[in-house]
Every structure is written in structure tokens, then in C-alpha cells.
Amino acid sequence: MDALLHSLSATLQITAPVFIIVFLGVLFKQWRWLDDHFVRVASTLVFRVTLPTLVFLNISKTNIRESLDPGVLLYASAVTLISFFLLIWAARIMVQTPADRGVFIQGSFRGNQGIIGMALVANQFGEAGLPMASLLLGCLIILYNILSVIALSTSQPERSGMGWKPVFMDIVKNPLILSVVLALPFSYFQWTLPPLLLKTGTYFSGMTLPLALLCIGASLSLKALRASSLASWGATGMKLAILPVLMTWGAWYLGWTGQTLGILFLYFASPTAAGSFVMAKAMGANGALAANIVALTTVGSTLTITLGVFFLHWLQLV
Template sequence: MIDAIVFAITIVLPNLALMWLGFFMQRRGEASKTFIDQASSFVFNYCLPCLLFFSVVDSDVDYAKQITLILVGILVTFILFIGAEFYAKRFVKRPEDQGVFVQGVFRSNMAIIGLATVANAYGTQGLSIGAVYMGVVTILFNVLAVITLSRVSKSVDDTWISRGTMIVKKLSTNPLILALVGAFVYKALPLPPITGVIHTTGDLLAAVALPLALICAGASIDMKSMLHPSGLSMQASIGRIIVAPIVAIVIGLAFGLSSVHMGVLFLMVASPTAAASYVMAKAMGGNDILAANILAFTTVVGMFGMAIGAATLRGLGMM
């Protein structure tokens, strides 16, 4: 059991340390909102795409064997989404709160905290598997987020056709999805390995991705929001930190997942609420204050939940 605890600390502590560095820089005035926005944009548009592209291109992982993991991830997402929708319709009164609550429960921060933790746990093999999982489930996240947040729209121009167009546009211009598609196409074609200056440059950008993203996540934390959560944000946080990982473990076991696949599923699902949930809630008229509270609380507390869950699964030989 000691080994399991050490394993959990090893995969979570580096992420917490980088987030704490970002928060420390923010408190000292060394990480302004402009810096955070620009650095986050740099990571999203350039560094993470390089990380995902070369993780897939350089790997020897048989992606046909990841189908079960991806199907389980899709099923878990739908279960969390539908369950949160039923809960919100019964217990959440205001429409502008309902979609934010639902999104806070089902949408995890796979691209930053999820991938970083998987990389700490399983190295390049886990990173490659996690990249494929993230690419597919991210598409589902965006579709479900638009559906649940659309209930507050009052614009006559906002129709299901316009929403569908927005989803297609977001997905077709998403750098992460484009990088993964490009990587799969490259591997499918009889092309020579990428070497030399191109690969070296890509490696340098990829190396920046997760550390800088975690620093930005830490610098974005609002302690006031985190320490004064509303009852509703606490309920959503419980759904994200406790309910979501339990659902993932149960469904994963039902489908026979174990070892790396179970570990990737757990770490991706158990990650805190995605940062994009705040941006999308604000853009679509949801309660952005509630979204910020959920994001802040799950980002800090959720990391400890991931550590406890990882230690337990490791101790049971399931991860």
C-alpha cells in the first residue's frame, strides 16, 4: 500500500507544484491576466498540438485496441450528462444555473491536468493513449456543452441550426483535434519518420505545453471564489470530484478495463472541471460566477481526489 501512495503522490504532486507556482506568481504580480491569456493561447494553439501530434506519430501503440477505452469514455460521459440533467431539472431552479451545473459535472480538464497526470503515471505510452481518448471525447464534450447551455438563449437568431453550425466550426478549427487528425493521417500513409529540425522544434514546443498550462491554471485560481462556494457549486463539485470517478471505475470494470487503460480512464474522468466550461458558460449566457466557483474549487480539491483514487486503484492492482 505504501507503494500505491508513493505512486499517487508522484503523479499528482508535480502538477500541484506547478499550479502553486502559478498562483504564487499571480500573488506577486508576476502573472497578470494578459500574461495568462496570452500564455494559455500559446499553449492551446501551438504547444499542445505539437505534443499530441508527436505523441501519436512517434508511438507504437495499436490504436485499434483503444476502441473499448474510447467507448467506455463515451458511455461514462453520457451517463454523467444525463444524470446531471435529471438532477438539475429537479433541484436547480434557474435556467442560467442548470446548464452550468451540468457542464461542471460531466466536463473534465483532460487536455491539461488529465494529460499531465497520465504522462506522469505512464510516460509516452500513456500520453499517446490519453491523446486519442481526449481527441474523441473532446468532440462529445463540445456538443453536449452547447446542448445544455442553450436553454438560456433568448436570441431569435439562436436556433438549433446555428448551434449546430457553431459546433462544427469549433471542432473543425480546434488545433488539438486538427493535430490528432493530422497525426493519424500521417501514420496511415507510407511516409518516412519525421526527424531533424522539424522534430527537434516540435519536441521543444511540446515540452513547454503541460508545465506552462499548469502554471496558467494555478495563476487563474480565484481564492475568494474557491473559499466561498455556493451550495450549488458545492453540489456540482461533489459530482465532478466524487461521483464522476466512481462512475468511471464501475463502467470500466464492467467492460474489463485494467492496468494502463483503467488508469487513463480514471485520470481523465477524475480531472477537475475544464477551464473551457467557464468561457463557454459566459459566452452563452450562463451563470459565469457559478462556473468560476466550480472551476476554482474542483481545480484545487480535485487534485487531492485524484491522488486518493489513484492510490486506491494502484493498491488494488487495478491501475
């Protein structure tokens, strides 16, 4: 019993602070302390400035020659690709409307690692876990964007006039990817920033997670939750339960435990990224379904991630 209570206490210390801030965002929006304009401006600031700064500092301050594990990046990319093809098959069975299958697929695999995942890693492993989490984030962002376009285009080819050039430019100009690329030479050659720039960057990066989590909470739509469909519930089950369990089990089977297994689980179990809604709308897909999936997975992940972290601690795998 003591071991059980210890595991539960350790779990809540990791997950509770993150989700408390998310639900504070919901309350602040209800109380009109936050509005849509604030959420748009703050989200832009996080995406373009504070989160890239956090990622840059995390990578640049570590020695990539000693800490980089290419196997982890390869595994995360491989299981994401495998899950993508499994979801194509699942969508044909679970989603009756062909045009909605791309939204289902994207919502089932595209996680919010940049905010929820990073926040949970920071809570569980502190600064020691952030360099690997940042490298993994940069790798998955590229893969997620490519697979999302494929899913949305193939499910409604008459609306796929967006083409590949804008997607390629979005990837090249993505602030998070640029921050990873810029940080790699600093990490490899062990360059250090001037103290003034380092302290300024530390101030910016410190804003990232609380501000972003508040914005996620303020963006949640209770109307979307009430309007949830079978397709949105199916994508939620895939994103929060089936895929994280299979992917984490595969990582454990290959011999990863401790920090590496913990980071992989937290990334695989993260709720659907809000960017999936933006891309679905941009490509003329079912935006309401995409919003439902984001809302359901964000709320549901408070339970599933907490349970997952609890069992990993209880089994002494992390």
C-alpha cells in the same frame, strides 16, 4: 504497512508534481511574477501551438493499427453521454434556478483532460500512455463541445441565438482536433518527420504541461472559492467523486485494468475545464457559477485524484 507506504509513495510521485506546479502558479500570481496578460498570452500559446504539437507527436510516433482500442473510445463516449442525461435529472433536483442548470451540467462532466489529465498520464505512464490519452482527448473534445451547447441552450432557450454553425466551426477549427486528424496518417502509415522538424516539435511540446499548469494556478480565483454556492458544490461533488467512481468501476467491471484503467480514471477525475467558463459567458449563462465550479474542482482534485490513484495502486489495479 510496507505495501501501504509503497502505494502512498507511488501516488505522490504521480500527483504531487502536477499540483505543486499549479499552486506555484497561485503563488507567482500573488507575488505578481505572473499577471493576467501573461496568463492570456501563455494560454493562447498552449492551446494553439504547444499542446497540439504534443498531441500530434504522441499519436504520430505510435502504430495506431496495433495500439488503438476502439472499445476504450466507445466506452468513454458512452459513459459521458449517460452521465449527461443523469445530470439533466440531477440538475432539476439540486439547482433551484432553471437558468443555472446548464452551467451545473456542463461543470459536472466537462473535464480538463488536455492539461491536468495529460500531465497526470505522463507522470504515471510516461510516453507509453500518451498516444491513447491523445486519441481519447480528441474524441472527448468533440463530444464535450456538443453536449455543452445543448446543456446551456436548453436551460435558457431565450439566449440560445448562438446557433450550431459557430459551434461546428469551433470544432472543425479546434487545434487539438486538427492535430489528431493530421497525426493519424503518420501513425497509420508509420511516416516519420524530418529530424529537424521532430526536434523543433519536441522543444515546443516540452513547454506544454509546466506552462499550462502555471496558467491554471494563476487563473484560480480565491474570490470565486469564497463565493461558492450550493450549485457549485453539487457540481464539484459530481465531477470529482460520484461520476469518476461510477465510470471507473464500470471500466473495471468490463475487464480493463493497468494502463487503460489508470488513463480512464485520470481523465474521468480531472477537474472542470476552464473552457466551460468561456462557453458559459459566451452564451450569456451564469459566469460566476461557472468560475466557482472551475476553482472548486481544481483545488478539490488535488485530494480526490490523489486518493483515487492511491486506491488503484493499493488494489493493484494499475
